Amino acid sequence: MASSSAWLVLLMGIGLSGALDLNLQNSSSKLLTVLNTSAPAQELLYHIDVWRNEASAVAQDNPASSNLESVIRSEVGGDWERGRLVLQIANQARTLELKQAIYTALWKELQQTKQIYDPLKILEFYDQLSVHTDVPLQLMDHIYRAFIYRSAQLLEAPFHTASRVATFPLVDSLVNRLTFSTFDYLRDILEVLYDAVLALETPLSVVQRLGNFTASLTQLAQANLQLLSRQELKRGDPEVQNALQSNIRNLISQPGFEKEVTNSLQSEIYEHLPNDEQLLYTARKVCIRNGTQENSYIYECPQTYLICSNARDPKKAAYFIQRGHSNDSRPQFAFYSAFWRNRYILMEPATATASNATNSITKNVYSRPNINWWRVVYVNGGISFYDAATENSVLCGGDPLHWDGEEHHVYTRHASQFSAHQAECTWSLEDCSDAA
Ligand SMILES: *[C@@H]1O[C@H](CO)[C@@H](O)[C@H](O)[C@H]1NC(C)=O
Ligand SMILES: *[C@@H]1O[C@H](CO)[C@@H](O)[C@H](O)[C@H]1NC(C)=O
Ligand SMILES: *[C@@H]1O[C@H](CO)[C@@H](O)[C@H](O)[C@H]1NC(C)=O
Ligand SMILES: *[C@@H]1O[C@H](CO)[C@@H](O)[C@H](O)[C@H]1NC(C)=O
Ligand SMILES: *[C@@H]1O[C@H](CO)[C@@H](O)[C@H](O)[C@H]1NC(C)=O
Ligand SMILES: *[C@@H]1O[C@H](CO)[C@@H](O)[C@H](O)[C@H]1NC(C)=O
Numbered sequence: 484m485a486s487s488s489a490w491l492v493l494l495m496g497i498g499l500s501g502a503l504d505l506n507l508q509n510s511s512s513k514l515l516t517v518l519n520t521s522a523p524a525q526e527l528l529y530h531i532d533v534w535r536n537e538a539s540a541v542a543q544d545n546p547a548s549s550n551l552e553s554v555i556r557s558e559v560g561g562d563w564e565r566g567r568l569v570l571q572i573a574n575q576a577r578t579l580e581l582k583q584a585i586y587t588a589l590w591k592e593l594q595q596t597k598q599i600y601d602p603l604k605i606l607e608f609y610d611q612l613s614v615h616t617d618v619p620l621q622l623m624d625h626i627y628r629a630f631i632y633r634s635a636q637l638l639e640a641p642f643h644t645a646s647r648v649a650t651f652p653l654v655d656s657l658v659n660r661l662t663f664s665t666f667d668y669l670r671d672i673l674e675v676l677y678d679a680v681l682a683l684e685t686p687l688s689v690v691q692r693l694g695n696f697t698a699s700l701t702q703l704a705q706a707n708l709q710l711l712s713r714q715e716l717k718r719g720d721p722e723v724q725n726a727l728q729s730n731i732r733n734l735i736s737q738p739g740f741e742k743e744v745t746n747s748l749q750s751e752i753y754e755h756l757p758n759d760e761q762l763l764y765t766a767r768k769v770c771i772r773n774g775t776q777e778n779s780y781i782y783e784c785p786q787t788y789l790i791c792s793n794a795r796d797p798k799k800a801a802y803f804i805q806r807g808h809s810n811d812s813r814p815q816f817a818f819y820s821a822f823w824r825n826r827y828i829l830m831e832p833a834t835a836t837a838s839n840a841t842n843s844i845t846k847n848v849y850s851r852p853n854i855n856w857w858r859v860v861y862v863n864g865g866i867s868f869y870d871a872a873t874e875n876s877v878l879c880g881g882d883p884l885h886w887d888g889e890e891h892h893v894y895t896r897h898a899s900q901f902s903a904h905q906a907e908c909t910w911s912l913e914d915c916s917d918a919a
Contacts, residue, residue: 555588561596563604570611579617586618590626601653602633603660606668631668634661635675642680642692658698669702673709681715690716690726694733700743703734704752711755731755732861735764736814741806759866759912763859767916768801768821773881774865774909781828781880781910783820783850784890790828790848792880793891801915802828807856815856815871821918829855830870830878830895844894846885848878865909869898877901879908 559566566589573585593599593608609626612618634657641651661669680689693706707730710716716723731752734740741749753761762769773779773792782800784791802818809815818828829851856871857878868878877900880893901908 552584552588552591555585556592556595559589559592561592563593563596566592567611573615582615582617583619583622586612586615586622590622594629599629600633602630602637602657605630605633606660606664631671631675634668634672635679638672638676639679641696642676642684642689644692647691647695655697658702662699662702666705669705670709673706677710677713677715681713686713686716686718686720686723687726690723690730694726694730700734700737700740701745701748704744704748707731707734708748708751708755728756732760736808736812738808738812757861757864760859760861762912762914763804763806763816766804766912766914768803768914768918769818770799770801770913770915770918771818772799772911772913774911775906776881779881780913781893783823783826784892786890788849788851789846789890790850790893791891792893793889796889796891799913799915799918801918805854809856809858809871813858816859817854817856819854820850821915823850825852826850827853827855828857829853830857830876832872844879844882844885844896845876846892846894847876848893848895862909863905865911867901867908867910870895874898877908878910879904881907 555569559569569585570589573582576582576585589608593604599605605626609623609630612623612626637657638654641649641654661672677689680692684692690710693703693710696703696706698706707727711727716727735749735752744752750765753764756764771781773794776794778797779792779794780797780799781790781792782798801821803821805817805819807815807817820826820828827850829849831847831849857868858871858874860867860869870876875898876895877898878893879896880891882894883891885892885894896904896908
């Protein structure tokens with residue numbers, strides 16, 4: 484290492500002064516003079532060796548570039564900060580051969596140090612190299628792939644960990660750093676990641692682990708979509724499908740989802756939801772229909788302000804959907820009449836006594852000017868509407884006891900009665916975007 488002390492002094496000098504450009508002007512710098520020549524590598528080596536006070540004989544035996552590399556690497560000597568300075572010097576190198584020797588040497592040096600285990604260090608080097616226009620494409624490719632593989636390897640950890648509450652700070656910082664990079668990086672990493680984890684873990688486990696991943700909403704959207712497109716997940720296992728849908732529901736129910744995630748990515752996500760659910764996000768207007776009976780739709784009753792549904796009066800009322808979040812961040816929906824333009828489907832709070840007899844219903848669903856939020860729950864291929872404020876009532880219809888001539892009123896039941904009255908309380912949505 485004694486032979487390289489001159490380099491060291493020089494490089495430390497540069498580092499300490501922090502003024503590389505000034506130093507480059509300093510003619511007392513032998514190294515820079517050497518780097519500054521346009522002589523062939525062989526001759527450079529000669530200069531370097533003379534300067535290192537060594538016989539130049541070594542240079543004769545090996546390809547010039549590998550000698551240059553070994554000189555450069557011995558200078559960096561595992562100290563990555565010094566590597567950074569050498570890279571800056573590469574700008575000043577006069578020959579392409581010398582520059583490329585510096586790039587290659589630095590890459591080899593980076594691999595020799597433990598830095599290589601941190602994908603962020605590779606990315607940093609890759610970014611630094613990217614500003615140089617003369618780095619061989621093959622080398623850039625190689626470094627990029629190393630970055631992708633190291634990143635994927637790091638991201639594997641949570642997928643192989645049984646605990647769903649374990650934390651992974653390195654993973655978090657990598658994922659966070661990736662939000663500032665081109666989207667392709669993430670895409671490429673995920674591809675390698677899924678290759679690896681799906682070879683070792685069950686699809687269900689992979690889906691569930693992804694469900695606990697912390698990342699930006701855009702990254703999670705991309706990660707879920709890429710997982711959904713994997714062959715390994717196309718076997719139709721219902722448990723896996725449910726877990727996937729649960730991930731997607733969690734994702735779209737995040738308050739920032741519609742704001743942060745691009746429209747095209749959002750649409751791709753919605754496509755993976757059952758039709759009823761998809762319409763809540765994609766339709767401009769919807770009609771609400773009896774889950775089992777094709778032509779029984781919700782509409783404003785002709786005589787009262789109550790809400791009706793009547794198979795024999797196949798009126799369809801179209802409702803604009805308003806989406807919101809309750810104060811605990813869960814999604815909620817309001818249905819605004821496209822015809823009346825000033826009325827929502829509203830549930831009036833029920834009186835306490837009426838709601839707890841085992842088979843009781845409450846006729847408290849009106850068309851009213853106040854906004855009223857509903858919680859939508861997806862069940863057995865349909866959807867149900869619970870009042871968002873208490874979640875104690877569920878919207879039902881179809882019991883002839885509550886008809887009044889042609890007015891077939893809808894009503895609410897206590898939420899606890901839902902399972903005993905599923906057909907009565909399960910609805911379906913239809914796209915009525917083009918309806919009046
Ligand atoms: C050049 O080097 C000499 C001796 O190392 C130093 O005194 C001088 O300040 C340097 N000049 C510049 C511009 O860095
Ligand atoms: C580099 O070479 C140019 C001309 O070839 C010269 O003007 C300049 O002073 C040299 N710089 C150093 C640091 O030797
Ligand atoms: C992980 O996901 C499951 C299922 O969504 C959830 O019940 C659990 O609370 C999550 N754990 C953490 C730490 O977020
Ligand atoms: C959320 O709102 C409900 C009533 O709408 C209230 O009882 C509850 O305290 C609120 N919770 C928070 C965390 O603000
Ligand atoms: C209704 O439920 C409450 C509490 O669950 C109970 O105290 C009350 O007796 C019930 N009323 C009727 C009429 O069943
Ligand atoms: C749907 O129609 C069936 C048959 O008339 C009825 O039994 C059921 O209660 C209705 N459900 C709703 C949600 O209106």
